[in-house]
Amino acid sequence: MKVTVHAGQRFLERVMNKERFSYIDIDFAMRYLVKLLKDVVPIGSATSFVLPCFEQYRAICIEGRIVTIIPKDRASYNDKKSKYRQYMSI
Template sequence: MKVTVHAAQRFLERVMRKSTYTYRDVNFSMRYLEKLLQNVVVSSYAKPFVLPGFENYKAIYRANTLITIVPKGEAHV
């Protein structure tokens, strides 16, 4: 599964609780998420699923690309 820069930034902000980060942090985050999600098989074109290893967060994807990460209780568009 591909990971967008936006998803990597939201991972750092929401999951890792970092308010400032570098390009290197975002790059590491993208690679980490790609490795984390390499064995995830989704059954629809666009449907949120629980982020593996981080049960309080939902991963929003579309067309085999991770778009963003939101806290589980938060509504999304």
């Protein structure tokens, strides 16, 4: 599964509580997420699922790519689906 740079940034900000980070940190976070999610198989073209080992966060997956990480208690993902689709078309 592929992980976007945006998802790496959000992982560092939201899960790891980092305010400042470098490109190396983002790259490390992306590689970590790839390893963490290697056994996850998303169903459908757009889905969200609980991030393994971090139960308070969800990963948003569109067309086989993790595009962002959000808190589990955040508003419904379906309300924001068009925003993420628009992001993927760039």
